[in-house]
Amino acid sequence: MVSLPYRETEDFIRYALDNAAIVATTDVQGTITFVNEKFSQISGYERNELIGFNHRILRSGVHDAHFFRAMYRKISRGEIWQGEICNRRKDGSLYWVDTTIVPHVSIAGKVDGYTAIRFDITARKRIEDELRASRAHHRAIANHDFLTNLPNRRRLRHYIDDLAARDGRAGRGFHLAVLDIDAFKEINDSFGHDSGDLLLQTVACRLQSFVADGVFIGRLGGDEFGIVLDGVSDDAAQAFHETILESIREPIRIGAVTRHCSGSMGYAAFPRHGRDATSLLKAADMALYHAKSLGRDRLELFHRGLQAAAEQRSRVFLxxxxxxxxxxxxxxxxxxxxxxxxxxxxxxxxxxxxxxxxxxxxxxxxxxxxxxxxxxxxxxxxxxxxxxxxxxxxxxxxxxxxxxxxxxxxxxxxxxxxxxxxxxxxxxxxxxxxxxxxxxxxxxxxxxxxxxxxxxxxxxxxxxxxxxxxxxxxxxxxxxxxxxxxxxxxxxxxxxxxxxxxxxxxxxxxxxxxxxxxxxxxxxxxxxxxxxxxxxxxxxxxxxxxxxxxxxxxxxxxxxxxxxxxxxxxxxxxxxxxxx
Structure with missing residues (x-):
């Protein structure tokens, strides 16, 4: 990964705050003292209609008094609160935000105000509502990852088990790889979840270009993806996976800047490293851990020594x-x-x-x-x-x-x-x-x-x-x-x-x-x-x-x-x- 120059990083952080995060500050009574442009856009209020007024003007009625009492009890102690809140726009419509409220603690140790950082999750909540509304629809999309438009972990596991049963009968083999994005946590922590989501979507789009007969790709969760390659030798699997890593190294445009990212991969072979999804994922994870311990941005094939090392690690931890x-x-x-x-x-x-x-x-x-x-x-x-x-x-x-x-x-x-x-x-x-x-x-x-x-x-x-x-x-x-x-x-x-x-x-x-x-x-x-x-x-x-x-x-x-x-x-x- 190539780091950004300091000034370019600073510009990107400012871009993220101005264009992704919804930011507001209040005093201890909840009177609004600052909002950014994103806050005005999503709420429908002008800044002069917000600053100086109590944050209660945004209450939607969705949350009861107990919800807010628990929130204020925590932040008044100087502790950070995180959760999802439904607010009401000026036009009366509702929107949901993933919210983190950070108390300001004075030198004297007293809380004298709060900063709230929010991200719009209205679309996600709408999808969740749709899922709850229709069991049939739920069954249809239970195997789908909405962020990346890839099959999810559940679907990937079912595919591996089905393929293991079929190839086991036919005496064939396949490979399972686990890909982890090396730069993901840094971008997610530094620039916000929206930037992290954009990175995941970009990587997923590049991975989708490799999907073909005998190639199945899904999202395992977080910044990990699973790649199943059917009916090829170890050498062919290595060459294929190296090509995937090369595609991750291509510059990625995120907001106002271009990022250079990399990925680490570990892979295992059916049937010699495992005969079902659980054992193969475990083996591929061990190989991934080994790849990351060697410096990241590389590919490693599972071998039995990794399992012995993992078991030894586990014994030492205990x-x-x-x-x-x-x-x-x-x-x-x-x-x-x-x-x-x-x-x-x-x-x-x-x-x-x-x-x-x-x-x-x-x-x-x-x-x-x-x-x-x-x-x-x-x-x-x-x-x-x-x-x-x-x-x-x-x-x-x-x-x-x-x-x-x-x-x-x-x-x-x-x-x-x-x-x-x-x-x-x-x-x-x-x-x-x-x-x-x-x-x-x-x-x-x-x-x-x-x-x-x-x-x-x-x-x-x-x-x-x-x-x-x-x-x-x-x-x-x-x-x-x-x-x-x-x-x-x-x-x-x-x-x-x-x-x-x-x-x-x-x-x-x-x-x-x-x-x-x-x-x-x-x-x-x-x-x-x-x-x-x-x-x-x-x-x-x-x-x-x-x-x-x-x-x-x-x-x-x-x-x-x-x-x-x-x-x-x-x-x-x-x-x-x-x-x-």
Whole structure:
């Protein structure tokens, strides 16, 4: 996928808000303070007939008082409400909107207004009414996906089972592929459901051009499509599916801009990978997961090793869930030492798992968990609870601390829940925001959730939380990221530090990164410092913070205070060198 230039993206977002979303703001009493042009168009009222009037003028009478009481009870608590509402136009006709109401919460913590973002779903509701009105009509269209005009998941499953029965008797074979649009969630989240629907319709139209004798294509749901190819070899199936992927790569016009998208595909063969729709879909899904794990925009054929890997993944997930319940997970903390003596020691929180059979495990020993968005999100919420509790414990013991760094993943930004929990934990424990650093990696700015990541980092930065870019220099981050994103600290990867005393190239890289960072008003931490000579050279380069085994390995909170007390002795040695 090719990303849009910043200005072009900004123009597209403005286009989406002005031409797709129906936007209004009100005060806490429901008095309208702003509407966009789309709101006026769908309601039939001019702006001057809406602004200053209560939102009740749009009530249709379809919803009872209990509906609105439940809505207002939720938003008055500062919580986001989502649902479908029927409103009445100025001419008396009704229309339906998919509505999200976002409360505005003041610095004092009180709700002082609301923003409502709506999308017109009148056509969809009309179809739903028609479905309810006629059982015969319902039976006729129960196998049809209205958005894409393709057969739906139910019809596709029936087709696969029928084909399996027929080809099984005839000794023939067929292939089932599952296609996932790589860019779909990004477009849907960034530009709205209308743009996402347009993308789905465009892809569906391109897929329909491949339908022929022996080719059946349906929508499985979301941004996934199923493709059945009957009576061809593996090589022919691969060539056919590659052609489909090539068609997805063709530029797609969405609103005012052109998008470059891609798709990932996994496919399985009947009968060797499965003998019915359930088993074949499961196999194709595993192959799709493998394709996405290899970087997306590619095709993978199922093999038995994928099933073994999936079963192993499932076992690890179950073990992790059980381990979290049994309290087997904890955090070790590695000191981060400031170049200036007397400065409180910072820490990086590092997850550990005291496995009942395998002993103490680092994240690399259960890395499969971090490949799954849901498991990443679960571990992210656990991190917040445990690290804040540990910080409070250390504070209550009188341990002086600098910032404590928490490692984040893309999944932490996928919903508001993580951010809300973060700030709630600050309030509950009394930990100041300026005592926390959140660490992100370069690849988080390149994934499908990068817009959410960037928004979340701006929120953290504005609140006083330090933002660190970890493993700098090993990925694809550019100087543009340093200029445009709220990065406060760079962490130089240990691969550049390990040979700094012997490699002129690594010396030049590290020195250059430090100079650039300082020129941009940022601080630098060097990771992987294992010797005094490395520490001295980094101090000579004016590196701000040092972290590594030379100072301490990561340790738990029971011995951390004694480790921190010993650190000034090592810093005095370095200070003696600096002053000499």
């Amino acid at each position: 073990e992790i869930e059980a381990g979290l319940k049994r309290g087997e997970f904890q955090f070790f903390y590695q000191p981060i030492v400031h170049r200036m003596p007397g400065t409180p020691v910072g820490l990086e929180a590092l997850m550990r798992w005291r496995h009942p059979d395998r002993g103490l495990l680092a994240p690399g020993d259960f890395a499969v968990a971090f490949d799954d968005p849901a498991m990443r999100a679960t571990l992210g919420m656990f991190t917040l609870d445990r690290v804040f509790d540990d910080m409070k414990l250390l504070r209550d013991r009188g341990v002086p601390l600098g910032r404590v760094a928490i490692n984040l993943t893309n999944s932490d930004f996928r919903s508001e829940q993580f951010m809300e929990r973060f700030f709630a934990r600050c309030d509950e424990t009394g930990i100041r925001l300026d005592q926390i650093c959140v660490e992100v990696t370069e690849d988080m700015f390149l994934g499908r959730d990068h817009k959410r990541v960037e928004l979340g980092l701006h929120q953290f930065h504005a609140a006083g939380v330090e933002v660190a870019l970890d493993d700098f220099g090993t990925g694809y981050a550019s100087l543009r990221h340093l200029r445009e994103l709220p990065i406060d600290r760079l962490k130089i990867d240990r691969r550049f530090v390990s040979h700094i005393t012997t490699s002129h190239e690594d010396q030049a890289i590290v020195s250059g990164v430090i100079d650039i960072a300082h020129g941009l008003g940022k601080v630098v931490t060097a990771e992987g410092v294992e010797t005094a000579s490395q520490a001295r050279m980094l101090l000579g380069m004016q590196c701000d913070f040092l972290q590594g085994w030379y100072f301490s390995k990561a340790c738990d909170t029971t011995i951390l205070p004694s480790v921190i007390r010993r650190l000034p002795e090592m810093r005095d040695v370095l200070r003696g060198w600096r002053e000499a």
